Amino acid sequence: MSAVIRFxxxxxxxxxxxxxxxxxxxxxxxxxxxxGVIGPNGSGKTTLAYSINGLIPRQEMGVRxxxxxxxxxxxxxxxxxxxxxxxxxxxxDPEAQFTAMTVEDEVVFGMENLGLxxxxxxxxxxxxxxxxxxxxxxxxxxxxxxxxxxxxxxxxSVLAMRPPILVLDEPTTMLDPLGRxxxxxxxxRLKREYQxxxxxxxxxxxxxxxxxxxxxxxxxxxxxxxxETEPFFERLAFLMEHDVFPPGVVEFFYHLxxxxxxxxxxxLPLTVEDGTARLRELLGGKG
Amino acid sequence: xxxxxxxxxxxxxxxxxxYEVHPFVRLYFLMVVxxxxxxxxxPEWNLALILVVLVLMKYGRVSLSTLKLxxxxxxxxxxxxxxxxxxxxxxHPEFHVVFRILGFPIYxxxxxxxxxxxxRILPMxxxxxxxxxxxxxxxxxVAMRWARxxxxxxxxxxxxxxAVGMVIEDFSIVRQAEKARGFDPHGKSLGYKLRQFVMYIxxxxxxxxxxxxxxxxxxxxxGYSFTGLKNVKxxxxxxxxxPFRTRDAVLILIITGFLIGILxxxxxxxxxxLEGSVTQRWLRQWLLGGAA
Amino acid sequence: MMKPExxxxxxxxxxxxxxxxVALRDINLRFAEGDFxALIGQNGSGKTTLSKCLNGxxxxxxxxxxxxxxxxxHTSITKMAVRVGYVFQNPDHQLFNSTVWDEIAYGPRNIQLxxxxxxxxxxxxxxxxxxxxxxxxxxxxxxPKGLRQRVAIASxxxxxxxxxxxxxxxxxxxxxxxxxxxxFLTRLHEERGHIIVxxxxxxxxxARYARxxxxxxHSQILADGPTRSVFAxxxxxxxxxxxxxxxxxxxxxxxxxGFAAGTLSVQEMLEQFRSxxxxxxx
Numbered sequence: 001m002s003a004v005i006r007f008x009x010x011x012x013x014x015x016x017x018x019x020x021x022x023x024x025x026x027x028x029x030x031x032x033x034x035x036g037v038i039g040p041n042g043s044g045k046t047t048l049a050y051s052i053n054g055l056i057p058r059q060e061m062g063v064r065x066x067x068x069x070x071x072x073x074x075x076x077x078x079x080x081x082x083x084x085x086x087x088x089x090x091x092x093d094p095e096a097q098f099t100a101m102t103v104e105d106e107v108v109f110g111m112e113n114l115g116l117x118x119x120x121x122x123x124x125x126x127x128x129x130x131x132x133x134x135x136x137x138x139x140x141x142x143x144x145x146x147x148x149x150x151x152x153x154x155x156x157s158v159l160a161m162r163p164p165i166l167v168l169d170e171p172t173t174m175l176d177p178l179g180r181x182x183x184x185x186x187x188x189r190l191k192r193e194y195q196x197x198x199x200x201x202x203x204x205x206x207x208x209x210x211x212x213x214x215x216x217x218x219x220x221x222x223x224x225x226x227x228e229t230e231p232f233f234e235r236l237a238f239l240m241e242h243d244v245f246p247p248g249v250v251e252f253f254y255h256l257x258x259x260x261x262x263x264x265x266x267x268l269p270l271t272v273e274d275g276t277a278r279l280r281e282l283l284g285g286k287g
Numbered sequence: 288x289x290x291x292x293x294x295x296x297x298x299x300x301x302x303x304x305x306y307e308v309h310p311f312v313r314l315y316f317l318m319v320v321x322x323x324x325x326x327x328x329x330p331e332w333n334l335a336l337i338l339v340v341l342v343l344m345k346y347g348r349v350s351l352s353t354l355k356l357x358x359x360x361x362x363x364x365x366x367x368x369x370x371x372x373x374x375x376x377x378x379h380p381e382f383h384v385v386f387r388i389l390g391f392p393i394y395x396x397x398x399x400x401x402x403x404x405x406x407r408i409l410p411m412x413x414x415x416x417x418x419x420x421x422x423x424x425x426x427x428x429v430a431m432r433w434a435r436x437x438x439x440x441x442x443x444x445x446x447x448x449x450a451v452g453m454v455i456e457d458f459s460i461v462r463q464a465e466k467a468r469g470f471d472p473h474g475k476s477l478g479y480k481l482r483q484f485v486m487y488i489x490x491x492x493x494x495x496x497x498x499x500x501x502x503x504x505x506x507x508x509x510g511y512s513f514t515g516l517k518n519v520k521x522x523x524x525x526x527x528x529x530p531f532r533t534r535d536a537v538l539i540l541i542i543t544g545f546l547i548g549i550l551x552x553x554x555x556x557x558x559x560x561l562e563g564s565v566t567q568r569w570l571r572q573w574l575l576g577g578a579a
Numbered sequence: 580m581m582k583p584e585x586x587x588x589x590x591x592x593x594x595x596x597x598x599x600x601v602a603l604r605d606i607n608l609r610f611a612e613g614d615f616x617a618l619i620g621q622n623g624s625g626k627t628t629l630s631k632c633l634n635g636x637x638x639x640x641x642x643x644x645x646x647x648x649x650x651x652x653h654t655s656i657t658k659m660a661v662r663v664g665y666v667f668q669n670p671d672h673q674l675f676n677s678t679v680w681d682e683i684a685y686g687p688r689n690i691q692l693x694x695x696x697x698x699x700x701x702x703x704x705x706x707x708x709x710x711x712x713x714x715x716x717x718x719x720x721x722x723p724k725g726l727r728q729r730v731a732i733a734s735x736x737x738x739x740x741x742x743x744x745x746x747x748x749x750x751x752x753x754x755x756x757x758x759x760x761x762x763f764l765t766r767l768h769e770e771r772g773h774i775i776v777x778x779x780x781x782x783x784x785x786a787r788y789a790r791x792x793x794x795x796x797h798s799q800i801l802a803d804g805p806t807r808s809v810f811a812x813x814x815x816x817x818x819x820x821x822x823x824x825x826x827x828x829x830x831x832x833x834x835x836x837g838f839a840a841g842t843l844s845v846q847e848m849l850e851q852f853r854s855x856x857x858x859x860x861x
Contacts, residue, residue: 041753055504084510092751096498097505099446101425108524113510121524141424143452147622161509173751176622176780178820203753206825245754248783248826251845252852261856272825276832279852283836284859457672463636464673469660469689469738486675493671493720 003028003069004165004197005052010066012047012056021047023221024066029214032195034187036208036229039218040243045201048218049169052199053087054080070165085114088163092170094154098142103134103153106142110161124160132156132186148179155186166190167199172207180207187211206247209233209270217242230267249275256282294423305347305421309535312542314430317418319542321411326553329564330406340413349420357412365405372401385574395574402570403561424448429529438521446502453498454491461490585609586742586774587633587663591642594628602628604798605642610742615768616776617789617806621820624795626778630744633776635659647741657690664740668747670727674719679710679730682719686738704737707771708763725756736767742774743767749781757781761788783824786810786843794819807841 007027013020021044029035037045050056054075057064068075071086078086091097100106107128111121129135132152137145142153151171158166168187172180184207190196191211202208215232217225219242225232233239236246236254246254253269256262262282269275305313320340324333344351373393382394424445431441465483472480552558561567587610594603603625610616610633618626631637632644635651644651646662667673676682683704687697705715708729714722719730728748735743745764749757761784767773779785785792785806792809794802796819802809810816810823813831822828830842830851837855842848 039753040755050504053508055508059504059507080507081510084508089508091501091505091508093501096501097509099442099449099502099506101423101428101445101448105425105525109511110509112521112524115520115522118522118524118527121522143449157509170751176620176820177782177822178621180780181822243753243755248824248845248848249829252826252829252848255845255849256852261852272828272832275829279829279833280836283833283852283855460667460669460672461675463631464667465675466636466656467634467660467665467667467673468686468734469657470685471656471689473655489675489677489720490671490673493674494669497671 002031004031004071005029005199006067006069007051008067008069010051010068011064012044012051013063015061015063020221021062022051025221025223027216027223027226029197029199031197033213034191034198034200034211035214035216036205036212037199037201037216037218038203038205038208038244040220042220043218044221045218046169049089049167049199049201051075052165052167053089054078054083055089081114084110084163085161086163087165087167088158088161090151090154090158090166090168090171092173094150094174095143097154097157098150101141102138103140103142103145104138106153107134107138107157107160110157114161124162128156128160131189132159133182146179148175148182151175151179151183152186155183159190165197165199167201169201170203171200172202172204180204184208184211205245209247209250217244219243229270233268233270236268253278294420303348303421305343307534308538309433309529309531310422310426310430311433311531312535312538313418313422313426314434315539316542317414319546321414322546323549324407324410326549327407327559328403328553328561329559330402330561330566331564332559333406333410336410337413340410340417344417344420347417347421349417353416353420357416361409361412364408368405368408369398369401372397372404383575395571398574399561399567399570402566406566425525429526432523432526433529433531450495454495457491457494458487461487464490585611586647588645589629589633589639589642590644592629592632592639592644593641594625594632594637595640602798603632603639606800608793608800608803610774610776612772612774614774614776614791615765615789616774616791616793617785618776618778618793618795619780619782619785619819619821620795620801624819625798626795627746629795630665630746630776630778633742634663634665634744636665660686660740661690661738662740662742664735664738664743666732666735666743666745666748668750670719670724670731673731673734674727677718678716679705679719679722680715682730683734683737686734690738700737700739704733707736707767708733724751728760740773742776744776744778746778747780748777749779749784757784764788782822786824786827794821796820807843810843811839811841813840 005028007025009024009026010022011020011024012022037048039045047056050060051068052070052075056062057076058080070078070083075083098106100109107125108121111124116124129138132155134149134152134156137149137153142150145153151174155171172183175183187198187200188211190198200208200212209229212229215225215227215229216223217239224242225235225238233246233250236250239246249272250268250270253262253275257264257268262278266278269278323336327333327336341351374388374391376394376397378392379394379396382396384392385395385398386393428441428445431444432438465486470483472483549559553560587608589606589608592603592606593601595601606629618630620626628637632639632651633646635646635654635656638652646654646659649658649662651659674682676685680701683701684697687700692700710726710729710733714726719727722730732745748760748764752760764775764777765788768775777789789806791804792802792806793800794809794815801819802812802815810827816823823831824843826845826848827842830838830848831840834840838848838851842851
C-alpha cells in the first residue's frame, strides 16, 4: 500500500512558544488505514492534524521546517480549496463549527463552498444523512440537538465534502458513552464500506483500539512509537512509561503475561470479547 | 399533539398557511406594511390596519396569546406617550384647556396628538409580531439571499444571529456562576449592580474570543474564504428549497399596490389625515363638547 | 457505628423548567459526611439540573431540599454559597476578574468578610490548588486551561463550602491530568473533610475514586449505592445507556467462572484470577 500522508523531518514551532510542537518527525500513513494517534495533552496531536489540512501554516503563526505530503503533493503546493477537498477535519467541540440556522444548512455549507451543482448536493445528502443517522434533525437548529447528535452533524458536514482523508481531533471528548459509541459506529461503517483513510486523535482507547489498524504515540513533539495496533500494545511497559493508560482488559492480560500466567508468544487481547475468550481458555477451556 | 415550528417568537403549527408564502414576501410585508402607519394619520385607519393584521394572524394560526405579552408594554407605552404629551408638554396659551390637574392645564391638542402617535405605533408592533411569530432565522436569511444580497453579508448576518443566541446562553451561565460565588444582588445599590454588570463582560468577551478563533478554523477547514473562491460559483442549495411562485409575485404586487394606493390617498387626495378624521370629530365632541 | 447525619436532604424534588420540560421527577437523595459521590448518566438525564438544585441556583418546583438544615427555597444565595460550592464545567464561564487574586477573593468579598480574612482565605485556597504567588497578578484569561480550572476551583474553595460539586472535572484532560485532578479532590475529601460530588462520563475514574455512585436516567434516580454494587447492576446500567469500565465488563462476562460482577480494578481481577486458578489446580 502507498503512503497517502507522509511527514518528512517535519518541524513546527508556534511563535508563542520556545519548544517546537512537532520536532523533526517522520511518519507515513497508509491509504485506507484507520490510524489512532495518542499521547498526553501538549504532545502535538492537534498540531499534527492541522498540519495535514493546512490550517498550519495558514491560520497559525510559527516556523515550519521539513515537508508534509498529502496524496503525493506538499501541503503548501495546494490551494486551501484543493486541500479541503482532500482532507476533512472534525473538531472536538462540534458546537464551535456550527454557523447555520438548521442542520440541513450546516451540512450543505461545505458543499456550497465547493460549488457543487444542486443535484450533486442532493445526491450526497441522500448518502450522508442515513450514514450518520441525522435524518430527523435536519430541520432543527444545530446547537439545539444533543451532544452526540451535534458531533454526528459535524461529521456529516465534513463527510458530505467526500474527502478521501478524514482527520478527527478528539471527536468524542464532549460526549456521553452512548454518543461516543455511535460516533465510532459511523467510523466503522466508513472503514468497512468506503475504505477511507481515517486519522483519529483520541484519549478513549477502549473504543479506538478495536477500530484502529495502526497506532501512533506522540510524546512532546516526537513520534515515539508507530506500529500496527497489536504489536504496538505488546510494548505496554514502554507505553505506560510515557503516560499511556491502557484499557483494563489489555492491562490485565499484560500483567498475566508478565507473571507467566499467559503464554508469552500469544498476542494480548485488545477487546472485551477477545479477553473473555482468552480468559475462558485459561481457566479450563470451558464455555 | 400538533407539530410546531419554533419561530423567533414562539411556536406556530407547521401547517400554517403562511409558510406557503415565500420568505421574501413575508420580509417585504414587514418592511412595507410597517411604513403604512407612518403615512396614515387617521387613527381609525391605523386601528383598521391592526384588525387586518389580527385577521392574518388568525389565518396563519399564530396563537393570539403571544399578544398577551405585549398588553402591559402597550398600555405602559400609551401612558408614557399621553404623559409626555400632556403633563410634560409645556404651557401653550393658544391651545384649548380640557381640565386641570393641580392647576396644570391639560390641552385638547396635546391629547389629540398623543392619540395619533399611539395609533401609529400600535400597528407597527402588530406587524412586527406577525412577522416574528411566522418566521424563523432561516427565513430571514433565505429572504435576504433571494433578494441577491451578497452571500458574505447574509452569512455575517447568520453568524451575528447565532452569536446573539450564544451570548444569551453564556450570559445565563455566567450569572449562575456569580451566584454560586455568593453574589447576591438583593438590596444592593444601583451603582454596585452596575459594576457587577460590567464584570459579566470579561467572561463573555473571553468566551467569544476563544470561540471566534475556533470558528474561523472551522469554516476555513470547510473551504470557505471570505474573498470567495476563484472560478467557483456558489450554488444555493437552501434557496432551491424555496421556490418563488406566481402567487408570491402576485402578493408582492398587491402589497406594493396598497402602498401606492395609500400614498395617493394621502398625498394626492389629502385623505387619511388626522384632520377631519372620524376619531378627531369624536374626540372633540367628547372632550370639548364641539367647542373648537 | 453511628449513622452520619445527612448534610443535604432532597425530598420528593421535582423540577420543571419555565417551558414545562420536567428535568427532575420525584428525587429523594441524601448526602452525608464522608461521601465521595459520582453522579453519572447520559446527557440530559438531569445530573446538572439536580446539582444546581443542590446549591440553590435552581429552586425545586415541588418538594424541598435541606442543606445543613436550611431550606434552599428560603435561603439566600450568600448562605448557600458557603455551604455548597459548584464548579462549572467551562472555566471561562466563571472567571470574571482581571487578576487571579481578585478572582479568588471575589467570593469572600461577596460574603463581606473583613479584609484580613479575605487575604488569608485567598492564600489558603491558592496553596491548596497549587497556585504559586507569581500567578496572583496575572490575568486568568491568559493562563493555560489546566491552570484556569485550578483558579476556578480555588475561587470556590475560598468560600469554604462544606460540599463541593464539580461538573465534568476530567473533560478535555488527558488521563494523567485527570488522575491529578482526581487525586487533588481526594485530598480535599480526606484531609479537609469536604463532601465531594463529581458529575462525569468517565467510568474508569468513577470506579477508581467514587465510593458511592448515583445513576440518573430520564430525570430520575435509577440506582444509588456503593459504586461496586451500582456497576454490578448490568440491566440497570444498560437501561441508562452507561457502560461500566472495561475490566468490570470482562468480569461480568466471566461471572459464571466465579468472577464478581462488581469488580472495579485490574488488581481485583488479578487476585480473583489467581485464587480461581489455584482452586482449579487443586
